[in-house]
Amino acid sequence: MSIPETAKEIHLVDYPTGKPTPEIYEVVEAPVREPGDGEILMRVVFMSVDPYMRGRMNPHVKSYIPPFQKGEALDGGAVGQVIKSNSEKFATGDYVVGYNGGWREYYTGPTDGFNKVDPSLAPLSAYLGVLGMPGFTAWAGMSQILEPKEGDVLFVSGAAGAVGSMVGQLGKLKGCKVIGSAGSTEKCDWLTGELGFDVALNYKDYANSTELTKGLSQAAGKGGVNCYFENVGGMHLEAAINCIAFGGRIALCGMISNYNDTKPEPGPYNLTNLIGRGVKMQGFIVSNFMLLARDFYAEVGPMLAGGKIHFRETVYEGLEKAPEAFNGLFEGANTGKAVVRVAPDTA
Amino acid sequence: MSIPETAKEIHLVDYPTGKPTPEIYEVVEAPVREPGDGEILMRVVFMSVDPYMRGRMNPHVKSYIPPFQKGEALDGGAVGQVIKSNSEKFATGDYVVGYNGGWREYYTGPTDGFNKVDPSLAPLSAYLGVLGMPGFTAWAGMSQILEPKEGDVLFVSGAAGAVGSMVGQLGKLKGCKVIGSAGSTEKCDWLTGELGFDVALNYKDYANSTELTKGLSQAAGKGGVNCYFENVGGMHLEAAINCIAFGGRIALCGMISNYNDTKPEPGPYNLTNLIGRGVKMQGFIVSNFMLLARDFYAEVGPMLAGGKIHFRETVYEGLEKAPEAFNGLFEGANTGKAVVRVAPDTA
Known part of the structure; x- marks a missing residue:
């Protein structure tokens, strides 16, 4: 797959007061960086919007995860395909999900918190929701x-x-x-x-x-x-x-x-x-419970495969819809998991 | 020991609004009842005042313990001597502590929640505090x-x-x-x-x-x-x-x-x-942890005997002082455990 020279990512222009408004975001066309040693380049297919991200928009809160920085891209969970890999963990073509890589079309960076997923077991977006x-x-x-x-x-x-x-x-x-x-x-x-x-x-x-x-x-x-x-x-x-x-x-x-x-x-x-x-x-x-991820998959995977767990998704089309998807969380606009389709799901 | 015909107990005349006032209490001279089958008659030496009693003065709160009843004697922890026993659990002359028996000079009733104490190990009042x-x-x-x-x-x-x-x-x-x-x-x-x-x-x-x-x-x-x-x-x-x-x-x-x-x-x-x-x-x-009482005594008893635990008491003299002792809890008037000496400590 070819690597584009630039791609879109959403930056935080300002910290919000109250409910986030469109003005706090900016869609930026930024260079797509080549992966360094141990890194991957992922084409994002779906990105996640989650309530915890609002906490990262408060610059002064002491929390488990640092605040977003003004003038930089936002971040969050995403699932996509590895376009180029300099990591032994993943091969080019692998589908992977991670806690980073959201709010952009392409992610270049380390593989911490990324796992390989099997698109034949569940739709890619499910790895941001019921299986994520x-x-x-x-x-x-x-x-x-x-x-x-x-x-x-x-x-x-x-x-x-x-x-x-x-x-x-x-x-x-x-x-x-x-x-x-x-x-x-x-x-x-x-x-x-x-x-x-x-x-x-x-x-x-x-x-x-x-x-x-x-x-x-x-x-x-x-x-x-x-x-x-x-x-x-x-x-x-x-x-x-x-x-x-x-x-x-x-x-x-x-x-x-x-x-x-x-x-x-x-x-x-x-x-x-x-x-x-x-x-x-x-x-x-x-x-807090990350060490139990294996137990989660072992218990919930079969439930899902057996039709004992149902799920719905609210899908927003296009990276530019991410701020709207995010606000939907606070407005009760979404049923089930809210995701943003950033690129066609080719899996 | 002789059993008096009547003795004092403190009744609740009315439920308090805000901090309890003297008017909600009445000292009543009431008949001393003979113990029935399985019951004891205890001469109270010390009674306890504890913050939880304020909750029992709210008639409408759903809690772990029922509210006090208007026109009846208040109740609470007490330590004293068994004057007459119809229970196999205790002999006449035993010193005992219980979650009942307070706010009165003599307690007649069942032995649930009562335990024998050893006045040679610690002063009687300690069984309402550090060892209670x-x-x-x-x-x-x-x-x-x-x-x-x-x-x-x-x-x-x-x-x-x-x-x-x-x-x-x-x-x-x-x-x-x-x-x-x-x-x-x-x-x-x-x-x-x-x-x-x-x-x-x-x-x-x-x-x-x-x-x-x-x-x-x-x-x-x-x-x-x-x-x-x-x-x-x-x-x-x-x-x-x-x-x-x-x-x-x-x-x-x-x-x-x-x-x-x-x-x-x-x-x-x-x-x-x-x-x-x-x-x-x-x-x-x-x-919630009553089954662990034995572990408590096993751990804390030796600490106390070994001088590793210190305690203080604020002692009020005479049953009539119980309302004042109780209010002292909310006024910060007491250091360490607040108790009321109801009768001379003859142990």
Whole structure:
């Protein structure tokens, strides 16, 4: 395959205040660098947009991953084909997925965090979703923090998202009663239909945490919520803590409702419930559990092959749509995993 | 020993709003009931006042223990002598400690939660403190939730209290750098003096969580706080979460700063730190770990006998002082364990 002299990448022009606006991005035509020793050149087919990227747009937050730099290309997960390899890890022509390489048409760089994928087992984009970081995130939160038991009541917010939809399905396979929240009738229908959730709550029907508490309490039944998988924050967390069972577990994966706040939101008013009810609330990011990636593939691969796990994707066409795809995460515009098709999927 | 016909007990006349006032209590002269089958009659020597009792004064809170009933005697931990036993568990003359029997001069009832104590090993009152529920609470939170390692930075709030003073000493014995907060110079001097804490912060020197964060951050050093034992809530929790290390642990034992609030306080504004830093925050009450009581005595008994654990008590004289002793918990009036001497310690 020929290597172009230049290609497009999306730069961060300025850090956003509140919800990112189009002005903070710039599409730049930049030279395509030849790979150095141990490096690869990848033609990106799909790039991922994920909520954690909003955190990298805050320059002053102490977090597990450094902020994006102004005037440089953004970055993130991507799947594509190796065009040229100076690495023993991959051959030219291999399809690979990595935590880098997004927000651009071509990636040149090291192979850390890249793995070879098999396009005959699942569509390439699935390696950014159900078989990628979101799927692994769901699996890790369930298996390492919530540890749901048969008969437990599991509540997951952001249930129609890439992570949440996987959480709920894993819960059903464990024998849980699964309650999900999402932001539209269509999403709720998908949850209780194809995905087999027991109850779906459209959170837009609930004005505040008191109302949501009533709805969740009714859905959970007398024993309350044993496991809560948190993607949203705000009134969702407060309602879940109101309904949490004795000995309950809460996995904090994300709080997307807060990510665009220009001033910090107060935490829930009912944290003392965690004391009286002996509740564990644990935050995590998937890299905390990276050593378990093999276990994830071993468990989830066969589930997917066996048709026990379903997934949807919202596909945006063309690199220039990446900012729109990203904002879709905060606007509830996406169902399942949101990806951007950067080049035709030739696999 | 002779059994009196009547004795004093303290009744709850009304549920408090905010800080309990003297009017909510009534000292009642009530008949002393003969023990039934399997029951004991105990002459109370010391009764305990503990922060959790404030929760039992809220009639509508769903918690691990039912609320006190209006017009009935209050209840709580007590240590005393068995005057008459219809139980095979104890003989007349035995000294016993139990989770019931407080707020009265004589206790008649079942022996659940009562254990025999040896007054020659430690003063009777110690079985309500360092060798009792607060000591066990400290040990359980440390060994079962925080799991501090040598070199970890441990922060404990309410550090001059019955639980906190034990937490810090256990931390020093584990090889931690220990930081405690308390509300007076005298208390802080005790922490860094007799108890061997590395740093004591007088929280009254800090106007808000931002200020306390600076003080704590400086005390903790660059690596931050690995373990936080929470007794206070409010700005303490927010400051601790600001300073928490990657992979940190937080044991939620109490939030005494909130217990008299007439409207709920918001939670900390920085809970998303728990996600990015992979932090576990676990609430608990000591009864979650009751099966480990034997391990507690096996570990802490020799520490105490060997002079490795120090403790102080604030002793109030006479049953009528119980309401004052109780309010002292919220006013910072007590150092170490607060107890009420109900009868002369004849042991």
